[in-house]
Each structure stands twice: as C-alpha cells, then as structure tokens.
Amino acid sequence: MSKKQTALLKLAKAIGSMLILGTFLFLFVFCTLLPRTTVSNYDTLAKLPEFSWSSLFDGSYTAQLGKYFSDTVFMRDTLKGEYYAELKTWFGKETVILTEEGEEEIIIGGINIPSEDPGYSEPDVSWGGDISLPPESDEPSGSESSSGSGNSSEPDSPSEEPSQDPGGEDAPPEIIYDSLVILGTRVMEVYYGDPNLNKLPRFADALNTFAANNPELNVYSMVIPKAAAFYLDKSPSYKQFAGRTLNDLKNLDKLYSDQVQAINIYDILMAHKNEDIYMRTDHHWSSLGAYYAVKQFASDLGLPFQDISTYSKNVREGYRGTLYAWTNYHDVVKNNPEDFVTYVPKATYTYETYDQSFQNPRKRDSFFHKVGDNAVSSWYLTFIGGDSYSVKIKSNACNNGRKLLIVKDSYGNALVPYLLYSFEEIYVVDAREFRIHLDDFTEQQGITDVLFAECTYSAIGNAYIQKLEGLIK
Numbered sequence: 001m002s003k004k005q006t007a008l009l010k011l012a013k014a015i016g017s018m019l020i021l022g023t024f025l026f027l028f029v030f031c032t033l034l035p036r037t038t039v040s041n042y043d044t045l046a047k048l049p050e051f052s053w054s055s056l057f058d059g060s061y062t063a064q065l066g067k068y069f070s071d072t073v074f075m076r077d078t079l080k081g082e083y084y085a086e087l088k089t090w091f092g093k094e095t096v097i098l099t100e101e102g103e104e105e106i107i108i109g110g111i112n113i114p115s116e117d118p119g120y121s122e123p124d125v126s127w128g129g130d131i132s133l134p135p136e137s138d139e140p141s142g143s144e145s146s147s148g149s150g151n152s153s154e155p156d157s158p159s160e161e162p163s164q165d166p167g168g169e170d171a172p173p174e175i176i177y178d179s180l181v182i183l184g185t186r187v188m189e190v191y192y193g194d195p196n197l198n199k200l201p202r203f204a205d206a207l208n209t210f211a212a213n214n215p216e217l218n219v220y221s222m223v224i225p226k227a228a229a230f231y232l233d234k235s236p237s238y239k240q241f242a243g244r245t246l247n248d249l250k251n252l253d254k255l256y257s258d259q260v261q262a263i264n265i266y267d268i269l270m271a272h273k274n275e276d277i278y279m280r281t282d283h284h285w286s287s288l289g290a291y292y293a294v295k296q297f298a299s300d301l302g303l304p305f306q307d308i309s310t311y312s313k314n315v316r317e318g319y320r321g322t323l324y325a326w327t328n329y330h331d332v333v334k335n336n337p338e339d340f341v342t343y344v345p346k347a348t349y350t351y352e353t354y355d356q357s358f359q360n361p362r363k364r365d366s367f368f369h370k371v372g373d374n375a376v377s378s379w380y381l382t383f384i385g386g387d388s389y390s391v392k393i394k395s396n397a398c399n400n401g402r403k404l405l406i407v408k409d410s411y412g413n414a415l416v417p418y419l420l421y422s423f424e425e426i427y428v429v430d431a432r433e434f435r436i437h438l439d440d441f442t443e444q445q446g447i448t449d450v451l452f453a454e455c456t457y458s459a460i461g462n463a464y465i466q467k468l469e470g471l472i473k
Contacts, residue, residue, distance in 0.1 A: 031069060031074075035074060037073065046072065047068065049061055049064035049068065175332065177326075177330065178326075181232070181237070183231065183234055186231060186280045187281060187323040187326075188226070188227045188232060188235075189226055189227070189283055191225075191229065191245055191456060193245065193456070194248055197251060199461075199462065199465065200251055200252055203459045204260075207256065207260050208256060208259070208260060212257070212259060213472070217442060217447065217448065217450050218261070218449040219259060219261065220262075220297070220449070220452065221252070221262050222263040223252060223454065224412075224455045225265075226245065227278040228245065230270060248460070249456075263300055265297075268295065268296045276341070277289030279321050281324055281333050281337065282319075283322050283323055285411060287343055287414050288308075291343065294419060294422075295418070297422075303402075303423075304398065304400075304421050305421055306397075306420075311344055311417075312344040312346070313341065313342075314341065314344060315340070315341050316340045318376065319337055319338050319340035319376060319377075320376055320377055321338075321379075325377065340380075342368060342382055345418070345420050347395060349393050349397070350393070351363070353390070354392065355389055356389065357436060367385075367416055367417070380410070380414075383414045384413050387409075391428045392427050393416065397421050398422060400423070402424055402425075402448045403424060403425040403427070403445065403446055404422075404447070404448070405438075405441070405445070405450045407438065407453070408430060409432065409464065411455045412453035423449070427447065429441075431468045438450070438472055
C-alpha cells in the first residue's frame with residue numbers, strides 16, 4: 001500500500017470515528033439533556049418509573065425507563081407527527097385494516113372492501129318502529145363474514161344531506177385506515193354493534209340490578225351514538241353497518257326494566273345532523289351534540305332548561321383531535337383542522353374535584369379546564385378535565401332539591417355545562433375509575449337521580465361493562 005493510500009485510509013478512519021462520536025454526542029444531548037416532552041398532543045406518555053431493586057432485577061424498571069425516554073424525547077410530537085407524516089408520502093399511500101384474525105394488513109395504494117354480514121337485516125332509521133331482534137348465530141358480535149355473499153339490506157337514507165360530509169362530486173375518495181373511515185374531511189370509527197345480543201343484555205342487566213336495588217332513585221340510561229350512526233351511510237364500503245346503532249338502541253329499550261328510563265337522543269341528533277354535533281377529527285361528539293342530548297333529557301323529565309342562545313360561545317381554531325394520531329397523522333386530518341367550540345353558561349356554581357375514592361377535595365374556579373396550545377389534540381379535556389377524577393358541582397341557578405349522579409365514560413363529560421339549570425347538585429364519576437359502590441355513594445350524597453351516560457362502544461364493551469358491574473352490588 002502506498003503512502004498516499006495509507007494516508008487516505010487514516011483520514012477515512014479519522015472521519016468515520018468523528019462521525020460516530022458526533023452522532024453519539026448528538027443522540028446523547030438530544031435524548032438526555034434537551035427538554036423532555038411532558039404533554040403530547042395525541043397520546044398518553046409513559047411516565048418515569050420509580051426505582052426499586054426488585055423491578056431492576058426483573059427487568060421491568062429498565063423496560064419502562066426505555067419506554068419513557070423514547071416516548072418523551074425532545075420535539076416528540078413534531079418528529080412523530082409532522083415529519084413522519086411527510087416521510088410516509090415518499091412511499092405512496094398506505095391503508096391499514098384489521099383482518100378477521102385481528103392481524104394488521106397493510107395495503108399500498110388500495111382500499112379493502114369489507115364483506116357484508118350474512119343473515120342480518122338492518123332496521124329502518126326511525127325510532128318508533130318495532131324492535132327487530134336479530135336471528136340467533138354462533139358468530140361473535142361484530143364479526144365479519146369472509147364470504148361476501150350476505151343479504152344485508154341498506155337502511156333507508158335520511159332525506160337531509162350533511163352539509164360538510166363527503167359524497168359530492170368533489171369529495172376525495174374514501175380512505176380506510178384500520179377500523180376508521182375517512183370520508184371527505186370526516187374521520188369515523190366503524191360501529192359493528194351487537195346484532196346477536198351477546199353483550200347488550202349484560203349491560204342492561206347491570207342497570208336493571210342497580211335500579212332494583214335502589215327503588216327510591218330515578219334511574220336513566222343515555223347511550224350515546226358514535227358519529228357512524230349518522231354519517232356512515234355515505235361510506236361505499238361500510239354503509240351496510242349504518243343502521244346498527246339504531247337497532248342496538250331499540251334492543252336496549254326492550255331489555256330495560258320498568259325502573260330504568262331510556263333517554264332517546266338518537267332522534268334529536270338525527271334532526272340536527274347537518275350541524276357540528278360531532279367532531280370531524282376526534283372520536284368524541286361536540287359540545288353542541290351534548291347540548292341537544294341534555295335538551296332531550298330535560299324535556300323527558302320536565303325539568304327547567306336554558307336555551308343555548310343564552311350561553312357564551314368560545315371558539316378555538318386549529319383543532320386536530322384524537323383521530324389525527326389514530327390515523328397515523330394522515331394528511332387529510334393534518335390539512336383540515338376544525339374549530340373546537342365550547343358554550344359557557346352564565347349561571348354561577350361551585351366546583352370541586354375529588355380522587356376516585358371521593359376523597360381529597362379541591363376547589364376550582366371552573367369546570368372548563370385550560371388546555372394549552374401545546375396539547376391541541378387534548379382539548380376535549382376542557383370538559384371537567386377528563387376522566388382522571390370525580391367532581392361535585394353546586395349550581396346557584398337551580399334550587400329544586402334534585403341531585404344528579406352521572407355515571408359515564410368520556411362522552412359524559414360534555415354534558416355538564418347544560419345541566420346547571422336542571423339540577424341543584426351534579427356529581428360526575430367515571431365508571432372505569434371510580435372505587436365506591438354506587439349504592440353506598442348515592443346514599444351518602446343524598447342522590448335523587450342517576451344518569452348512566454356512555455357511548456355505544458362502552459355499552460357493548462366487555463371491559464366497561466365489567467367495571468360497571470363492579471360498582472353495583
């Protein structure tokens with residue numbers, strides 16, 4: 001080897017060593033010394049684990065520590081969201097769906113069309129018809145047939161066309177991502193329902209048992225539809241499932257005992273489907289949708305209620321909700337943010353938060369929490385701060401002596417602002433987190449009315465139902 005070649009080799013080794021050292025130093029500074037992300041726009045971040053010798057030796061400490069460092073890295077959401085979404089476009093469009101076996105299947109440049117569910121007929125779209133009980137089947141609830149030879153009929157199409165939903169000539173093609181459907185600028189979860197009544201009876205039994213154990217209480221059930229109930233009929237791939245929500249609500253109405261009053265909010269939401277009653281980029285409904293639900297609730301009970309025109313309307317622009325992350329930061333959501341709207345009542349009230357054992361009270365100024373711009377996709381936490389604690393509200397706008405307990409999932413959070421004129425006291429607990437039996441809690445607090453308010457996914461969800469059953473003796 002000549003001297004020149006030797007010199008070039010030494011230079012190459014020196015440059016390589018410097019690059020390796022520089023990369024190591026950059027990663028060390030980037031991953032350890034720069035400010036860590038504390039709040040994500042899209043996800044719940046891993047927490048720094050507490051050290052113990054046992055967790056060190058069994059490997060759980062180092063595993064959690066690694067997850068913490070990777071999950072809270074500097075500029076985490078920008079890197080994972082904006083940059084990654086841009087990088088994906090270099091490789092073409094991708095669709096991810098779940099196969100019948102529950103495994104992910106990635107399709108580049110194509111759309112998977114789900115087959116119809118055989119032997120199941122959709123109901124009409126009006127509440128007042130007879131309840132249609134589906135035929136007995138050994139298929140698990142919500143499963144899809146691979147044959148594609150079903151005879152499912154489509155639900156009758158509503159006469160009104162949603163103003164900002166897809167389906168027009170200029171609408172982009174449908175995009176399917178896992179169990180999500182992107183139609184125009186709206187992202188929706190597909191709701192397959194419980195056509196074979198495998199889960200709804202269990203949910204109804206829990207409420208019936210609670211009502212039977214507490215005959216002195218007024219017990220109500222408000223099962224809240226997902227957006228799919230009103231907009232999925234525009235989906236070329238999933239429109240055969242558009243009527244599943246209504247069918248489930250009808251079946252539930254028949255399963256409840258006389259001591260449980262079903263609150264039908266389907267009709268009032270359908271009447272206002274052209275309005276922004278559901279978020280386009282979030283899996284929740286909007287504050288406006290919750291308003292119409294409480295309006296129906298108050299009307300059914302004959303309670304006072306304040307029109308939304310008396311509320312102050314607050315608008316925050318640039319909202320990209322939970323579905324931004326669920327669609328892996330899809331360009332459709334990225335390029336079409338929406339307004340996040342809240343309606344603030346003029347009534348005065350006192351507001352306290354408690355832990356899940358209803359201990360350690362803390363007074364707060366408002367049940368509208370200030371969620372910063374650094375957590376855009378967490379703005380739904382504006383309503384009572386989310387699900388992390390229980391709350392008690394004393395309204396100064398109502399003195400009828402009625403005390404309402406709301407047992408809910410996250411959908412119930414948005415109901416609170418509109419109830420100040422109907423109940424003197426309002427208690428809100430999350431069925432997934434609360435630790436006191438409802439029989440005991442209602443007696444301790446002198447509750448007069450109990451409203452179970454959760455979305456349809458929870459009403460057929462084994463985990464939610466199990467938690468609910470645990471709160472009922």
